[in-house]
Amino acid sequence: MAETGIAHQFDDEAQRHEAASAGMWLFLASEVLFFGGLFLGYTIYRLTFPEAFRVGSHHLYMWIAAANTAVLLTSSLFVALAHHAASEGELKATLRLLAATIGLGVLFLLLKGLEYYLDVRESMLPVIKFDAGKIHGAKPAQVELFLIFYWIMTGIHALHVTIGVGVWITLLVLVRRQGETAPLKNTIEMAGLYWHFVDIVWLFLLPLLYLVGV
Amino acid sequence: MAERVATKVYYRTAAALFVLLILTIALAYVPLGSFGPALALGIAALKAALVALYFMHLRFGPPVSRIFAGAALLWLLILFMTLGDYLTRP
Numbered sequence: 001m002a003e004t005g006i007a008h009q010f011d012d013e014a015q016r017h018e019a020a021s022a023g024m025w026l027f028l029a030s031e032v033l034f035f036g037g038l039f040l041g042y043t044i045y046r047l048t049f050p051e052a053f054r055v056g057s058h059h060l061y062m063w064i065a066a067a068n069t070a071v072l073l074t075s076s077l078f079v080a081l082a083h084h085a086a087s088e089g090e091l092k093a094t095l096r097l098l099a100a101t102i103g104l105g106v107l108f109l110l111l112k113g114l115e116y117y118l119d120v121r122e123s124m125l126p127v128i129k130f131d132a133g134k135i136h137g138a139k140p141a142q143v144e145l146f147l148i149f150y151w152i153m154t155g156i157h158a159l160h161v162t163i164g165v166g167v168w169i170t171l172l173v174l175v176r177r178q179g180e181t182a183p184l185k186n187t188i189e190m191a192g193l194y195w196h197f198v199d200i201v202w203l204f205l206l207p208l209l210y211l212v213g214v
Numbered sequence: 215m216a217e218r219v220a221t222k223v224y225y226r227t228a229a230a231l232f233v234l235l236i237l238t239i240a241l242a243y244v245p246l247g248s249f250g251p252a253l254a255l256g257i258a259a260l261k262a263a264l265v266a267l268y269f270m271h272l273r274f275g276p277p278v279s280r281i282f283a284g285a286a287l288l289w290l291l292i293l294f295m296t297l298g299d300y301l302t303r304p
Contacts, residue, residue, distance in 0.1 A: 018276040018278050021271075021278060021279045022276075022278045022281075022282055025282035025283055026282055028282075028283075028286060029282060029283075029286035032287075032290050033286075033289055033290065036293050036294070037293065040294060043297065047300070047301070048300075069235055073228065073231045073235065074228070076228075077224055077225070077227075077228040079269070080224045080269045081224055084224070192269070192270075193270055196265050196269045196270045197270075200261075200265050203258050203261045203262055204255075206258070207242075207254035207255060208255075211238070211239075211254055213250070214242040214243055
């Protein structure tokens with residue numbers, strides 16, 4: 001991360017920025033395919049067992065998911081503003097916005113944890129704790145399949161959020177240690193791309209898992 | 215290299231995203247038949263586009279980002295084209 005000097009393999013700052021963006025987007029492209037595979041599997045089984053997916057969706061806690069969507073959207077705003085503050089050399093604002101983002105990320109995970117706890121209490125955990133007697137209007141085994149997609153897709157997403165929170169905590173510590181934002185503003189931008197991507201994945205998880213025939 | 219994107223753009227994008235979120239939840243309660251899922255996904259795609267274009271700087275950033283993002287979408291499309299197998303099974 002260069003302050004005033006640019007690493008010698010780059011022509012200038014603009015080209016360095018392009019290279020960094022291309023690299024991060026290439027990684028995000030691999031993540032798109034990673035989640036894409038899960039979404040494709042979900043699509044195939046939703047087309048095969050439409051009623052079971054509707055019944056399964058009813059057993060989920062939509063309002064927790066809606067709240068979490070608001071949490072992630074706000075955090076994406078804060079991330080964008082944090083990069084802007086860092087670019088303008090505003091140390092205090094950058095630190096505050098990074099801290100706020102971390103807070104929202106942790107809030108998301110807490111709400112997700114609460115949701116998982118409620119799911120288990122309702123015996124909606126496939127194979128491990130699943131009460132087929134609670135399933136009406138569809139074959140329990142098919143609803144269990146929907147729930148498997150729910151747990152795995154939201155679980156892997158939550159793992160991505162956790163990694164993101166770790167990245168933001170690291171950046172907060174590094175920026176505070178530097179005492180200025182210039183050396184890390186580009187890193188903040190690239191980390192932001194990852195965080196926004198995680199937000200986008202959730203934007204699709206919301207309607208597909210929680211809003212199936214409300 | 216500071217982004218010449220004013221914070222105004224970010225606030226407006228966030229406002230639009232929240233409006234779309236409320237719309238998403240509200241429409242979930244309206245019986246739209248088979249049109250429902252398509253509409254919900256369409257709104258989700260619109261939200262994703264707003265995040266990508268403005269928060270992720272695709273609109274005002276270097277063109278190479280748009281190329282790589284476009285490539286991601288292209289390969290996702292090819293992945294979903296394999297649905298042709300399942301949809302054409304007896």
